[in-house]
Amino acid sequence: DTGVSQDPRHKITKRGQNVTFRCDPISEHNRLYWYRQTLGQGPEFLTYFQNEAQLEKSRLLSDRFSAERPKGSFSTLEIQRTEQGDSAMYLCASSPDTVGDTQYFGPGTRLTVL
Amino acid sequence: SQQGEEDPQALSIQEGENATMNCSYKTSINNLQWYRQNSGRGLVHLILIRSNEREKHSGRLRVTLDTSKKSSSLLITASRAADTASYFCGLRNKLIFGTGTLLAVQP
Numbered sequence: 537d538t539g540v541s542q543d544p545r546h547k548i549t550k551r552g553q554n555v556t557f558r559c560d561p562i563s564e565h566n567r568l569y570w571y572r573q574t575l576g577q578g579p580e581f582l583t584y585f586q587n588e589a590q591l592e593k594s595r596l597l598s599d600r601f602s603a604e605r606p607k608g609s610f611s612t613l614e615i616q617r618t619e620q621g622d623s624a625m626y627l628c629a630s631s632p633d634t635v636g637d638t639q640y641f642g643p644g645t646r647l648t649v650l
Numbered sequence: 651s652q653q654g655e656e657d658p659q660a661l662s663i664q665e666g667e668n669a670t671m672n673c674s675y676k677t678s679i680n681n682l683q684w685y686r687q688n689s690g691r692g693l694v695h696l697i698l699i700r701s702n703e704r705e706k707h708s709g710r711l712r713v714t715l716d717t718s719k720k721s722s723s724l725l726i727t728a729s730r731a732a733d734t735a736s737y738f739c740g741l742r743n744k745l746i747f748g749t750g751t752l753l754a755v756q757p
Binding site: 569579 | 694695738745748750
């Protein structure tokens with residue numbers, strides 16, 4: 537399968553714990569995006585990378601959130617001291633190096649914070 | 651708001667009927683993209699229409715774009731039960747989405 541993959545698919549954690557999600561983009565794609573989606577809403581942009589550089593972060597990305605893409609391939613999204621409000625689906629997408637190109641989404645990681 | 655707003659929020663039709671959903675936006679765009687999302691899954695890209703295009707077809711999908719009215723429509727012809735999903739329009743490079751149209755196709 538050469539699509540975008542995310543791991544884990546589901547994560548249940550207790551409030552205050554740290555969690556880390558991984559995204560593996562399509563191999564030739566230079567751009568990688570993270571989105572968050574809550575029930576009944578469309579995905580909300582969190583951040584994106586051009587290769588290993590994090591070019592933009594949404595105001596939604598509080599200090600408890602950090603994303604990395606150290607080698608310009610896979611990316612991780614870490615949430616520290618999770619809160620119940622962090623419960624959501626976290627989606628990753630990748631696209632080629634052209635502005636406005638189609639984004640290909642992974643299946644998402646569903647986070648539940650108890 | 652920079653996001654697209656889909657309309658209607660929900661649409662229920664019978665199999666074989668056509669479904670039309672709309673997207674309105676307020677900002678300038680280079681292109682507009684339509685995505686489908688099955689319940690609990692990731693988004694699947696359907697079609698991209700550029701700002702200099704007025705209409706585009708892909709299989710049973712037809713998308714129109716009216717930049718003067720800042721609106722786009724997605725038409726699904728001869729709908730199938732498998733078309734049941736939420737549909738989103740995405741704007742700009744960061745893909746700013748609205749709340750989507752939830753389409754239910756009854757067999």
